[in-house]
Amino acid sequence: MTLAATTELAAATNENLASISNTLIYSAMAVYTLAFFAYIAEWLLGSRSKVGRTAAALTATTAAKGPAVTAGKKGGTAVLERPQVVVRSAAGARDVPDGPGAHGGDEQGDMYGRIAISLTVLAFLVELGGVIARAASVERAPWGNMYEFNLTFSTVAVGVYLGLLALRKNVRWLGLFLITSVLLDLGLAVTVLYTASDQLVPALHSYWLYIHVSTAIFCGAVFYVGAVATILYLFKDAYENKLATGGKPGKFANSVLDRLPASASLDKFAYRVNAAVFPLWTFTIIAGAIWAGDAWGRYWGWDPKETWSFITWVAYACYLHARATAGWKGRKAAYLAMIAFGCWLFNYYGVNIFVSGKHSYAGV
Amino acid sequence: MSKSTVGPAPGETPAASDEQDLGAAGSQLSTAPVDTLASGPALGLIGWARWFWRQLTSMRVALLLLLLLALGAIPGSLIPQSGTDETKVAEFRQAHGTLAPIYDRLGLFHVYSSVWFSAIYILLFVSLIGCIVPRTWQFVGQLRSRPPGAPKRLTRLPAYTTWRTDAEPEQVRAAALTLLRKRRFRAHLAGDAVAGEKGYLREVGNLSFHIALIVMLVAFACGQLYKSEGNKLVVEGDGFSNTLTQYNDFKSGNLFGTDDLNPFSFTLDKFTGTYETSGPNTGTARTFQSAITYSVGAYGKDKKAVVKVNHPLEIDDSKIYLTAHGYAPLITVRDGKGNVVYRDAVPLLPLDSNITSSGVIKVFDGYRDAKGVGEQLGISAFFLPTYTKGSEAASTFPALRNPVLNLTPYHGDLGVDSGIPQSVYQLDKSHMKEFKDSKGAQLRDNLEPGETMTLPNGAGSVTYEGTKEWANFQITQQPASGWALGGAITAIFGLAGSLFLQRRRVWVRAVKGDDGVTVVEMGGLGRSESAKVPEELGDLAGILYDQAPSTPDPDTPGPSASSASPEPEVVPAEGAEK
Numbered sequence A: 001m002t003l004a005a006t007t008e009l010a011a012a013t014n015e016n017l018a019s020i021s022n023t024l025i026y027s028a029m030a031v032y033t034l035a036f037f038a039y040i041a042e043w044l045l046g047s048r049s050k051v052g053r054t055a056a057a058l059t060a061t062t063a064a065k066g067p068a069v070t071a072g073k074k075g076g077t078a079v080l081e082r083p084q085v086v087v088r089s090a091a092g093a094r095d096v097p098d099g100p101g102a103h104g105g106d107e108q109g110d111m112y113g114r115i116a117i118s119l120t121v122l123a124f125l126v127e128l129g130g131v132i133a134r135a136a137s138v139e140r141a142p143w144g145n146m147y148e149f150n151l152t153f154s155t156v157a158v159g160v161y162l163g164l165l166a167l168r169k170n171v172r173w174l175g176l177f178l179i180t181s182v183l184l185d186l187g188l189a190v191t192v193l194y195t196a197s198d199q200l201v202p203a204l205h206s207y208w209l210y211i212h213v214s215t216a217i218f219c220g221a222v223f224y225v226g227a228v229a230t231i232l233y234l235f236k237d238a239y240e241n242k243l244a245t246g247g248k249p250g251k252f253a254n255s256v257l258d259r260l261p262a263s264a265s266l267d268k269f270a271y272r273v274n275a276a277v278f279p280l281w282t283f284t285i286i287a288g289a290i291w292a293g294d295a296w297g298r299y300w301g302w303d304p305k306e307t308w309s310f311i312t313w314v315a316y317a318c319y320l321h322a323r324a325t326a327g328w329k330g331r332k333a334a335y336l337a338m339i340a341f342g343c344w345l346f347n348y349y350g351v352n353i354f355v356s357g358k359h360s361y362a363g364v
Numbered sequence B: 001m002s003k004s005t006v007g008p009a010p011g012e013t014p015a016a017s018d019e020q021d022l023g024a025a026g027s028q029l030s031t032a033p034v035d036t037l038a039s040g041p042a043l044g045l046i047g048w049a050r051w052f053w054r055q056l057t058s059m060r061v062a063l064l065l066l067l068l069l070a071l072g073a074i075p076g077s078l079i080p081q082s083g084t085d086e087t088k089v090a091e092f093r094q095a096h097g098t099l100a101p102i103y104d105r106l107g108l109f110h111v112y113s114s115v116w117f118s119a120i121y122i123l124l125f126v127s128l129i130g131c132i133v134p135r136t137w138q139f140v141g142q143l144r145s146r147p148p149g150a151p152k153r154l155t156r157l158p159a160y161t162t163w164r165t166d167a168e169p170e171q172v173r174a175a176a177l178t179l180l181r182k183r184r185f186r187a188h189l190a191g192d193a194v195a196g197e198k199g200y201l202r203e204v205g206n207l208s209f210h211i212a213l214i215v216m217l218v219a220f221a222c223g224q225l226y227k228s229e230g231n232k233l234v235v236e237g238d239g240f241s242n243t244l245t246q247y248n249d250f251k252s253g254n255l256f257g258t259d260d261l262n263p264f265s266f267t268l269d270k271f272t273g274t275y276e277t278s279g280p281n282t283g284t285a286r287t288f289q290s291a292i293t294y295s296v297g298a299y300g301k302d303k304k305a306v307v308k309v310n311h312p313l314e315i316d317d318s319k320i321y322l323t324a325h326g327y328a329p330l331i332t333v334r335d336g337k338g339n340v341v342y343r344d345a346v347p348l349l350p351l352d353s354n355i356t357s358s359g360v361i362k363v364f365d366g367y368r369d370a371k372g373v374g375e376q377l378g379i380s381a382f383f384l385p386t387y388t389k390g391s392e393a394a395s396t397f398p399a400l401r402n403p404v405l406n407l408t409p410y411h412g413d414l415g416v417d418s419g420i421p422q423s424v425y426q427l428d429k430s431h432m433k434e435f436k437d438s439k440g441a442q443l444r445d446n447l448e449p450g451e452t453m454t455l456p457n458g459a460g461s462v463t464y465e466g467t468k469e470w471a472n473f474q475i476t477q478q479p480a481s482g483w484a485l486g487g488a489i490t491a492i493f494g495l496a497g498s499l500f501l502q503r504r505r506v507w508v509r510a511v512k513g514d515d516g517v518t519v520v521e522m523g524g525l526g527r528s529e530s531a532k533v534p535e536e537l538g539d540l541a542g543i544l545y546d547q548a549p550s551t552p553d554p555d556t557p558g559p560s561a562s563s564a565s566p567e568p569e570v571v572p573a574e575g576a577e578k
């Protein structure tokens, strides 16, 4: 029998679209670079702003603590107005105001920040175009190898950031850190990981692939945002601790960290982000197991990739548990979150590169 | 955070003990066990046992065991595992003479079934059960009792609001009760205040998540114990029926019985493989599929099906997977008299991704040489589906573009009677002799389909008629996977409920002040600090405010109250989240 006829059926990859995709990706990198410089300008100009809010809050007399304004305390003056809800921070938390953001209240800085965000939006759209062109050129979802995975991953991470901004969440401070790593990620993708566009091996043909990998990428991007917030929390918390105990942080630390949100806010943000995707990550692993059941005849076989997904999952479960355990909140929980994200990173890069297993078709 | 009703534990910050002021009002907003900090065991055996049990079921130890589980899973991903890749383990043993015995002793070649790994997860699950049972009772108790009454000072709550009104306190309380109930709070009147609580589903979610974990573990264990997994290589046109003797190899869990095999049979009609024809990944497989005809039971009707790589065929709880494929040249062997003594498709094993293959054709009986003496024949076969000049040793493409079969025949005794089991893919040449060609060299020839190799001195001939394909099927039965899936889905929903829902309490107090004007106070408390609690409180306050609008203060001639929008506004205190 001959297979020649059927062989021709395999879809030919569209070289043209693939090269359009490459051009778009390089353009996106250029725009990200511009955004990067705009963020830098925002931080630099912001450094002109007056610093010391955190220090002021921490060294102020304890009288400032507790409910700052309650209508009750004000006696009768407030009663004519509508009832105001007074929010009191958690017991034990420091009363530190959130920093104003990278621009530090500086008008020019703020303008550069806005430019940076506009450029980020533009770069995001261009990169998205690149990813879509890539997908069209291979006639499948753009995550068949690590190059495509990296592209999609950074696009989604930026998308998550812009999405949070659009929801009016206080996340502008993430910008510089995020775009820096997106540039690194893309740089790695186009240099080390580049793979010419092509079809998938049969084991990758399944709609579970779309479900499993798309949620994996999304979870990774969100975990990543959470990890950036956690790192910043650790710095800011150390900074606040130092101030609270009468230490004098360096000028650079003062300038940068004072402009970030309070450590309590960063911590809460990181927790929310991680907790919000944890169920989705659970789902990702289960979808992977279902796919493995269809492709390899067993839903769970301790393949390295499976094992590391499981380890990542357990590590995040540890983190969530820690937050519910006395004596494990704050920094200790944050370290657990960093370990958990480390596991995710290792699963993504380490396992693909250093460990061989059934998932070793990553095109490296 | 521990929400114990006893006094502040040593080591807690003064601020944390602040919370104790809330008394019963702040208690039991979850069923998380209270961590007893470093209290030593009471004396006596029972005291020790109690202490040990309390430790094992504490959050702290659960956390530790979880961490250990993650750590323990790591070596299995880095060291070859005998369960997944026996040959890699063998290679590792060869390469690391000193390390291997140590690994063996530690069970590092089968981490996931090793004693220590099992110990970790069994302890974790004992801890889990020990945690769930009391929590469930506690929760049932919470459901049967009413939300705790208002704390003395509502101002200490994370969210607070107040106003003065002309309405009577009873009126306000009644309105509050109705409002809270309408918002699906469990609410009741306790003294001078209404107490309401909502979000019990969070606890339900958390408990069902943890229970689902147990279900998943039990299902996984059952799956391992009762599973079976066998392989069968089938050449196009041949069939298979699901009995133990038909398998090429078969593994099963400890509790599997052979009667558990589902009765069915199938025939492989045609295998189709397609490959990338150009570009850098030329030769990479694109699609593999097998068309089969199957029937269930002894007298089942024939049905057609296609088994693809990701699409197993399910028959009862058996799944039939397509796992490998290769070529089976159709060979005819004639003896010295020209009688056909062998005619079969011989499956060859692929050696590389372009399906360069090798194998053996064994003619056990019926063959006689030119003199009529009975002998056995063994023919080494080497096969290239795509033969290219200059690349004689390996195929250049996996499909049948230019197939060439290289044959090296031997005659003599195949050695099957020696009692040692033989592989069908290997030739034991110890009692076999080569054939010599006319120049005295070993006979060996390349055949194209339809060509015949003549054995010297009238010893017969071997004809390569054509090529069939074979497919390898893995047939597995893994019971309880439905339970595992059910557990997994429950776990996701439970988790979502546990993480996205808030359990919170609201109190509304209305009392007459010294001046005879009613003072309304509202306070909200969530299990964790959340922006939603003050938002919701503001919402409720706005509605209640409409029903009991504020009264002008006797001291200040205020502006008309009607112009003020009743929409409350959330004012964060210093340090609170914005």
Ligand code: HEM
Pocket: A314, A316, A317, A320, A321, A324, B030, B031, B032, B033, B056, B057, B058, B059, B062, B066, B124, B125, B127, B128, B129, B131, B132, B206, B210, B213, B495, B498, B499
């Ligand atoms: C099998 C391993 C376990 C895993 C994977 C696991 C996972 C989780 C996760 C992801 C959460 C977060 C949900 C939330 O914050 O509401 C959680 C909460 C919780 N877990 Fe576990 N858990 C395990 C074992 C245990 C054990 C052994 C205990 C008992 C000591 C326990 C007690 C709790 C409690 C009380 C909460 C809720 C904490 C709260 O109210 O915030 N878990 N668990």
